[in-house]
Amino acid sequence: MTMTKRDTYTPDSLLAVAVEVFIERGYDGTSMEHLSKAAGISKSSIYHHVRSKEELLRRAISRALDGLFGVLEEPGAVEGRAIERLEYVTRREAEVLMDELPYVTLLLRVRGNTDTERWAMERRREFDHEVADLLKQAAADGDLRDDVDIRLATRLLFGMINSIVEWYRPGRGGAASRDEVAEAVVRTAFAGLRKP
Amino acid sequence: MTMTKRDTYTPDSLLAVAVEVFIERGYDGTSMEHLSKAAGISKSSIYHHVRSKEELLRRAISRALDGLFGVLEEPGAVEGRAIERLEYVTRREAEVLMDELPYVTLLLRVRGNTDTERWAMERRREFDHEVADLLKQAAADGDLRDDVDIRLATRLLFGMINSIVEWYRPGRGGAASRDEVAEAVVRTAFAGLRKP
Numbered sequence: 019m020t021m022t023k024r025d026t027y028t029p030d031s032l033l034a035v036a037v038e039v040f041i042e043r044g045y046d047g048t049s050m051e052h053l054s055k056a057a058g059i060s061k062s063s064i065y066h067h068v069r070s071k072e073e074l075l076r077r078a079i080s081r082a083l084d085g086l087f088g089v090l091e092e093p094g095a096v097e098g099r100a101i102e103r104l105e106y107v108t109r110r111e112a113e114v115l116m117d118e119l120p121y122v123t124l125l126l127r128v129r130g131n132t133d134t135e136r137w138a139m140e141r142r143r144e145f146d147h148e149v150a151d152l153l154k155q156a157a158a159d160g161d162l163r164d165d166v167d168i169r170l171a172t173r174l175l176f177g178m179i180n181s182i183v184e185w186y187r188p189g190r191g192g193a194a195s196r197d198e199v200a201e202a203v204v205r206t207a208f209a210g211l212r213k214p
Numbered sequence: 215m216t217m218t219k220r221d222t223y224t225p226d227s228l229l230a231v232a233v234e235v236f237i238e239r240g241y242d243g244t245s246m247e248h249l250s251k252a253a254g255i256s257k258s259s260i261y262h263h264v265r266s267k268e269e270l271l272r273r274a275i276s277r278a279l280d281g282l283f284g285v286l287e288e289p290g291a292v293e294g295r296a297i298e299r300l301e302y303v304t305r306r307e308a309e310v311l312m313d314e315l316p317y318v319t320l321l322l323r324v325r326g327n328t329d330t331e332r333w334a335m336e337r338r339r340e341f342d343h344e345v346a347d348l349l350k351q352a353a354a355d356g357d358l359r360d361d362v363d364i365r366l367a368t369r370l371l372f373g374m375i376n377s378i379v380e381w382y383r384p385g386r387g388g389a390a391s392r393d394e395v396a397e398a399v400v401r402t403a404f405a406g407l408r409k410p
Contacts, residue, residue, distance in 0.1 A: 044240055044242075044243065046240075046243065047240065047242065047243055163405075165401065167390065167394070167398060169390070170390050170394070170395065170398045171398070171402070173377070173381050174374050174377070174398060174399065174402050176377070177373060177374045177376070177377020177378070177380070178370050178373045178374045178377070180373070180377065180380075181369070181370070181372070181373020181374070181376065181377060182373070184373070184376075185369050193365075194363065194365070194366050198363070198366070199366065202363060202366045202367070202370060203370065205361065205406060206367070206370050206403070206406035206407075207402070207406070208406075209359075209405040209406035210401060210402035210403070210404075210405035210406055211402075214410070
């Protein structure tokens with residue numbers, strides 16, 4: 019028999035539980051039954067908070083996207099030379115990824131079987147285009163090495179940033195801190211991009 | 215009714231089909247029924263080739279690991295200064311990843327629920343240690359920038375290489391070729407690692 023507890027969840031705390039289950043089992047492999055067990059409350063209690071599993075996915079993905087797109091509106095991302103803005107955006111994206119680790123992890127694992135997943139993938143593409151535009155502008159300014167292929171460089175830059183979700187665990191003793199990781203990403207990426 | 219065809223599979227061609235299904239549905243989410251449908255032959259025909267789903271996983275993972283570990287025994291990986299060997303290994307790993315794309319993709323997605331998956335993760339860790347040792351040796355030789363953190367650098371390097379599985383599709387028109395991708399990875403990574 020499933021142990022149930024009094025439903026003291028807020029929308030945010032229930033979402034946090036759901037995201038952990040989605041990451042562990044995959045979104046497709048997660049049922050309302052799994053969510054009910056993980057949260058320790060009945061399915062009808064969950065339906066009191068949300069209409070569907072897909073609504074939980076949409077909220078989780080929105081949280082990740084709001085964080086990532088929010089960076090593009092910060093002063094450091096809109097003022098100054100493109101290469102400086104690009105460096106600012108790179109550092110802040112790495113930080114948002116670590117601050118919102120489970121939400122961004124879920125966003126990166128989404129594969130596109132439902133409307134919400136397709137929407138998430140479309141928004142990710144938009145985000146990548148915004149960053150690619152910054153790279154193009156930096157190239158036009160003459161600030162990138164001449165041998166940089168914009169499209170490949172964008173992919174490798176995101177590859178490096180996104181890989182953080184595979185190994186970064188906050189507060190693990192002896193491991194690099196959030197700021198050290200962000201700094202290393204910026205240093206590594208820009209040594210390869212910036213004209214010496 | 216499932217369409218079945220005469221079983222003309224070789225071990226390799228059946229494995230190729232299974233790997234595509236594992237990647238699409240996840241290993242846990244794949245049943246022998248799914249494999250039978252994808253291959254267009256009966257379950258008992260599949261059992262004629264392999265004893266279990268896990269055997270297919272082990273063969274697929276072995277193929278990826280053999281490719282990756284094989285690089286470490288090539289002359290370019292064992293002769294010369296550590297920084298040169300590291301650069302050679304980086305380029306060849308990127309190439310193996312692209313040449314054996316589905317097999318390495320599967321290896322990178324494995325999460326550790328069965329003995330075979332745990333073995334795969336252990337072998338991946340061994341591989342990462344071998345490359346980290348090369349980085350350490352290059353640092354001891356004085357060939358790395360002074361501000362490089364070996365553990366972080368190893369992770370970012372693999373992050374960049376492994377991200378290739380997310381977007382590289384051979385023969386896609388207008389996209390970068392295998393050799394261009396490998397070259398860009400080496401250039402980007404080593405600009406950030408090598409002492410100027």
